Amino acid sequence: MGYHDVAGHGKQRTSQGNEMQIPPQANVLAAASHVRRLFESKKFTYAIMGELAMLCLGYKCEIRDVFIAYDDKDYNRIKKKLEADRRVRLPEGMNPLFPSKMVVQTGPSFLDTGCTRPATIEVYLVPSGSYETPSNGTLAKNLVLLSLRADGVLRTFQGLNMIYLVRTLLHFCQIRGLAWEPRNGIHFLCQHYGDQLQSIRSQLNLDSIERNFLRTGENLHQPPYWPLRQQKEITLGRSPLLGHREPKESLAPHYRTSYVHQSPRRSNHLNRVRHTRPRRSWSILDFLPIQREIHGLGTEYPVPQAADILVPQILSLDPTHKFSHRM
Numbered sequence: 001m002g003y004h005d006v007a008g009h010g011k012q013r014t015s016q017g018n019e020m021q022i023p024p025q026a027n028v029l030a031a032a033s034h035v036r037r038l039f040e041s042k043k044f045t046y047a048i049m050g051e052l053a054m055l056c057l058g059y060k061c062e063i064r065d066v067f068i069a070y071d072d073k074d075y076n077r078i079k080k081k082l083e084a085d086r087r088v089r090l091p092e093g094m095n096p097l098f099p100s101k102m103v104v105q106t107g108p109s110f111l112d113t114g115c116t117r118p119a120t121i122e123v124y125l126v127p128s129g130s131y132e133t134p135s136n137g138t139l140a141k142n143l144v145l146l147s148l149r150a151d152g153v154l155r156t157f158q159g160l161n162m163i164y165l166v167r168t169l170l171h172f173c174q175i176r177g178l179a180w181e182p183r184n185g186i187h188f189l190c191q192h193y194g195d196q197l198q199s200i201r202s203q204l205n206l207d208s209i210e211r212n213f214l215r216t217g218e219n220l221h222q223p224p225y226w227p228l229r230q231q232k233e234i235t236l237g238r239s240p241l242l243g244h245r246e247p248k249e250s251l252a253p254h255y256r257t258s259y260v261h262q263s264p265r266r267s268n269h270l271n272r273v274r275h276t277r278p279r280r281s282w283s284i285l286d287f288l289p290i291q292r293e294i295h296g297l298g299t300e301y302p303v304p305q306a307a308d309i310l311v312p313q314i315l316s317l318d319p320t321h322k323f324s325h326r327m
Helices: 006-015 025-041 050-056 072-083 162-172 182-192 194-203 206-214 228-235 249-254 268-272 303-310 312-317
Strands: 046-049 066-070 100-106 119-127 143-150 153-160
Touching: 025 046, 025 066, 025 072, 025 100, 025 119, 025 143, 025 153, 046 050, 046 162, 050 066, 050 143, 050 153, 050 162, 050 182, 066 072, 072 119, 153 162, 162 182, 162 194, 162 206, 182 194, 182 303, 194 303
Parallel strands: 046 153, 066 119
Antiparallel strands: 046 066, 100 119, 143 153
16 A cells, blocks of 8 residues: 555545545444454453444444544554554554544455455544543453444444443534534434433433534534524525525424423503513523534434433423533
8 A cells, every 4th residue: 555654644645635534334344353353362351432433333424534542551462463463554753542543455466255346444442431431451341343334245343232322422512523423423323322312311421412413503603502483484485595495395394393481462451561571591402403414514403302302301391401511
């Protein structure tokens, strides 16, 4: 391959177009399988994370990188094993306290199944405790077996259980430049694995859900929270930001049919005296994210259903729960 160091590959990849940035899925799977074999040959504890784990669960998404969690007690042995492998290039100054990016060479010359051309894949090694993974020494207790059939081959990997899968996905929501949208991955879990999520939701951090999942709008040049009424106005094309657009029927199911705080009925008294609605505190019901599709961003966030599963204490049991509103 043309790359002999991780930094050089990063610079080269940045200068290339989208075709270089999104390698063939077969090459990504080949890189993941190669690292898996290296780890399993020495009985190192590991777990795949991110989009590869979601792909194994049935979520359709682009895969560009591979994220693998490892137990940092094995760091020195893992590093020695990787340094001896001719397909792997490690970064200088690799540190067990922080995630590290290495590159793995793949392609027909390595007899990788399904690969039709060479590609260098970035693989991130995440030490235990980083990215909301299990703490040191507990990774092995929080693993499940995942499988994926591609190119007629059934591949198996170790992955994180549902608790840490969701926790790490919430962390991925903070990372820019991913080839996939972690928020949509969380919504997929709510749709297809809702029972499992409901059984572990008490172990999730509500502040993390609020901050990383429920907040949207940073790409819309708006405050992180959008009141529900403003969302409806923009969805219906009545915002000055968008100009007038016809409402989309496909967006209707993602919003509540009635506003939480209905205006009081008009009376003779209200005809004589101008009615002023009292100011009120922000509620989580005001902050359900807006659909990005209407802004041409190409990705929908149908979060209300997901919020019902992830935060039932707020949406179901205590609808008056207040979150701090930070502009």
